[in-house]
Amino acid sequence: MSTPHIDAAPGAIADTVLFPGDPLRARHIAHTFLDDAVEFNARRNMLGYTGQWRGRRVSVMGSGMGIPSSAIYATELARVYGVRRILRIGTCGGVGDVALGDLLLAQSASSDSRFNRLHFGDHDLAACADFALLKAVVDTAARRQVPVRVAHVFSTDCFYDGDPELVARLRRHRIVGIDMESSGLYGLGMREGVQCLSLLTVSDHLERGEHMPAAEREQGLARMATLALDSLEGCA
Ligand SMILES: O=P(O)(O)O[C@H]1O[C@H](CO)[C@@H](O)[C@H]1O
């Protein structure tokens, strides 16, 4: 069995997938945190691995950047490989009172993308995280004393040169993070019956002009990865 984009054998992917945008972040997490990690996909270099975290089988795979890429992979993971839980572990821009390195748990994700409208009769969809998964991560963070902020985020199609008023609009709605995938992932999760949650580390501050180095985005996000993995203990 394979799909146009994933070259994995049946059963090669766990029911839970960590889903960073960057395939090299996926490789780093697999090699750093998982026991017995085995690569299941390298098609288009969108690296995916399955291994063990404290005796639990888990996969980690890159999603690529943006809703179209991540939705292709998430759809195939759900429909063909039976994936039932996806934790995006991404980076985001920050607005307002957040700092580089802050860890956001995206409760909702608004968007300028038409992706969810295309599936929802052009109506607004309230694209939300799965509550049980969000609660599991919040509870784990509290137990481990990992500071997190449950937040509203916005997913944009324009990394560069988007709406010049966007930051003001986000501030007005108390949205503090901006990424490029969460809204589409949440809509897809609602349709496919897949539990989805985005954990996002603030890598840029959109108003202060602060930026995390690229190498840290690839390899420096251990706190987010281990929180996602630890939280699986609280999941059925
Ligand atoms: O760090 P990742 O997970 O790729 O997420 C963010 O980084 C990319 C842009 O640099 C977009 O994919 C955005 O959502």
Ligand SMILES: O=c1cc[nH]c(=O)[nH]1
């Ligand atoms: O989508 C993203 C991700 C990181 N930083 C941003 O400014 N935007």
